Amino acid sequence: MNIIVQMWRSIFRTGVADSPVHRVFRVVVNFLLHLHPARVSKDGIKLRYTFCLGGLSLFFFIVTAVTGGFLMIYYYPDVDKAYASMKDIDEIVPFGTFMRNLHRWAAHLMVIFVPLHMLRVFLTAAYKPPREFNWVIGVNLLLLTFLLSFTGYLLPWDQLSYWAVTVGTTMAENTPILGAQGPFSVLGPEEDMHFILLGGTTIGQPTLVRFYFAHCVALPGALAGLMALHFWRIRKAGGISRPL
């Protein structure tokens, strides 16, 4: 029995005694319970005020991250295998179709819900001080969401992916200053943004690996880091959706 008490103490740090003080203390020192604020204003829990749009965006990110992890087990970022491994996921991997469709739909919904969240914040004027820098972080989160969708588009390595990424990276080639074909260009065709994105001058194996790295490591990492900052600043600015 002693060992159970010790385990409880080591996890919850507050002992097993039960009283209102102990309960509050348990909430305060517990990480999971600490994720939710100790106090929430009445406006904060009104559904029609936020429509849970930010929370839903986070939910769809978690779904894409988890299902994406499962897809990574069966997907090969190799131009000779990528399409076949995608077909394998769709046809022979147990629950592969389900995982891929969850990933796809959650990604689509994230692209829909992040701008909706932005619209809600705009309409309720929640971007005003002291939350104005959090709006800037949010704009970066939106950009990262779009970039995640764009990089994920190439990975099935079919005709749609190939030409969609051709179009997207040609836009990068026509960017001012950074693109070789754009206005005020200073960089050559083997130095510009297009070359960095493709790892060459045409879409090929280096492009697929670069997009895979960006889609699975760089962009989700940056998104998770910025999200942490975004949520921390919400709490520091006085909680969600409350007139300040």
Added chain:
Amino acid sequence: MFKPIIKIHDATAVSTERVSRRHILWGVLYWAGWGIILGILCVVGGAVVRLLYPRVIYEASKVFKAGRPEDYKMGSVNLVPGRSVWIVREKEGFYALLAKCTHLGCQPIWYEDQQVFKCPCHGSRFYKDGINFSGPAPRPLERLHISLSNEGRLVVNKGKVVGHDYTLQT
């Protein structure tokens, strides 16, 4: 200018124009420290940018041979496999068009029956000579340098764009 890192308790030493040697030395160290940190960050950032540029790219050569002139029928448009280049033979001679739409880089398709290039991505159209006449494409298709090698083979240089009236007489 900067916050002193140590407090100087001797008030008379800093009250007038006199500045203690220790104060100056700490200031130098302070800014030198930030300078070193900034320098390291610049080196690391530069290394990351440099890392994104491969030293070697495994791509097909920009210059390639495309068979003998007799292999091409008069008036035909021929896509060279794997090169994204059309070689067109007309009465005036040969010319090579880059098979890359000038709008956003997709590969147009040659329609023999309509004698027109159509881009499947956004519907740009080009005449046989590469001039754009419909859709969003802002410029004619790029014409590439084409020449004859010593052995009488056609040689296309994708790195060398030529004018829209350039043809190779044979």
